[in-house]
Amino acid sequence: xxxxxxxxxxxxxxxxxxxxxxxxxxxxxxxxxxxxxxxxxxxxxxxxxxxxxxxxxxxxxxxxxxxxxxxxxxxxxxxxxxxxxxxxxxxxxxxxxxxxxxxxxxxxxxxxxxxxxxxxxxxxxxxxxxxxxxxxxxxxxxxxxxxxxxxxxxxxxxxxxxxxxxxxxxxxxxxxxxxxxxxxxxxxxxxxxxxxxxxxxxxxxxxxxxxxxxxxxxxxxxxxxxxxxxxxxxxxxxxxxxxxxxxxxxxxxxxxxxxxxxxxxxxxxxxxxxxxxx
Numbered sequence: 001x002x003x004x005x006x007x008x009x010x011x012x013x014x015x016x017x018x019x020x021x022x023x024x025x026x027x028x029x030x031x032x033x034x035x036x037x038x039x040x041x042x043x044x045x046x047x048x049x050x051x052x053x054x055x056x057x058x059x060x061x062x063x064x065x066x067x068x069x070x071x072x073x074x075x076x077x078x079x080x081x082x083x084x085x086x087x088x089x090x091x092x093x094x095x096x097x098x099x100x101x102x103x104x105x106x107x108x109x110x111x112x113x114x115x116x117x118x119x120x121x122x123x124x125x126x127x128x129x130x131x132x133x134x135x136x137x138x139x140x141x142x143x144x145x146x147x148x149x150x151x152x153x154x155x156x157x158x159x160x161x162x163x164x165x166x167x168x169x170x171x172x173x174x175x176x177x178x179x180x181x182x183x184x185x186x187x188x189x190x191x192x193x194x195x196x197x198x199x200x201x202x203x204x205x206x207x208x209x210x211x212x213x214x215x216x217x218x219x220x221x222x223x224x225x226x227x228x229x230x231x232x233x234x235x236x237x238x239x240x241x242x243x244x245x246x247x248x249x250x251x252x253x254x255x256x257x258x259x260x261x262x263x264x265x266x267x268x269x270x271x272x273x274x275x276x277x278x
Contacts (some may be wrong), residue, residue, distance in 0.1 A: 045162050054233050123276060126198050127160040130273070133194050134162060143194075152191040159200065159275045162191065165257065165268035172267070176219070178226035180234060188234035191271060196239075203272040204228045210253040210261035225250030246274060 031246075040231070049057070131153045132138040152170070154165040164187060166172045172184040180188075195202070206228030208220050227247045236242060258265040 004015070102250050120181060123198075123200075124155075127155055127200075127273060127275075130194055130197060131155060131160055143190060144186075146183070147190060150183070150187070157275075158203075158272060160273040162271045162272070162273070163257075163268055164193070166264045172269070173227060173230075176223065178223065178230045180230055184231075185234060188231065189238045192235050192238040192240045195271075198273065199244070200242050200273045200276055203246050203270075203274055204232050204242075204248045205270040205272070206231070206250045206265060207255055207257070207268050208253055209263060209266035210256075220252035221250055222253050223250075227269060231271070 002219050011246050022131060048060075052060070129138065133141040134143060134145055134151055135141075150164055150167070150170070153167065154161050154163075164172060164184070172181055172182065172187075173179060174181060206224035206226070208224045208227070211218050222267050225248075228250055232245055232248050236245075253261060253266065259266060261264075
């Protein structure tokens with residue numbers, strides 16, 4: 001006997017429990033870590049560029065350069081350069097293909113920076129020797145003690161400045177004129193003799209003390225210029241070559257040597273042995 005014909009079939013549903021969108025693996029974590037590492041390296045590079053000097057940056061670049069040897073020990077190669085690059089500081093002079101700043105040729109030494117530095121050093125030595133003579137500190141000095149009282153020297157970037165100044169009791173010019181005294185004539189002859197040790201050009205400058213402001217015509221400019229010109233004439237008469245005189249100027253009372261603008265110490269001449277920049 002069969003069962004009822006109107007019985008409904010039994011349907012069984014299987015519910016699959018999942019975790020949302022599913023698992024995609026950990027590849028994104030590796031990519032993110034690489035990105036963070038790259039950013040850290042980038043910011044570290046920016047910091048180094050800002051915190052180091054040009055010389056330090058060049059040293060770092062040279063360290064990573066494959067064409068520059070890091071030490072004097074051979075790299076072990078058996079080629080023509082013993083394992084060194086053809087552009088290294090060691091290889092070029094050895095094979096005769098050229099020279100570098102660390103290994104200059106004798107010709108480069110004679111005509112390059114070393115020659116210029118030697119010339120500057122020799123010029124400085126000559127100026128200092130003349131300064132010693134004028135101060136009476138050299139065995140070759142024959143400067144009279146009376147002259148030494150009126151001489152001050154100093155070495156500047158422009159050259160050797162020889163200052164001749166008056167005192168309250170011993171002037172270099174007659175009164176308020178440009179007429180030289182016998183002492184100044186003797187000093188001019190002495191300067192021509194001493195400065196003949198070098199060939200540097202000269203500049204001659206005149207300075208005078210200030211005058212009262214009540215004067216209608218202040219003679220300071222004309223007088224300082226006339227005195228500088230008179231000193232030039234005195235030295236030319238004693239044998240100085242006219243080609244050595246580069247300039248003659250008067251500074252009036254604009255550059256005082258004494259705080260008191262009326263002091264006799266401000267009446268002075270400056271003879272400058274100019275440095276030879278050529």
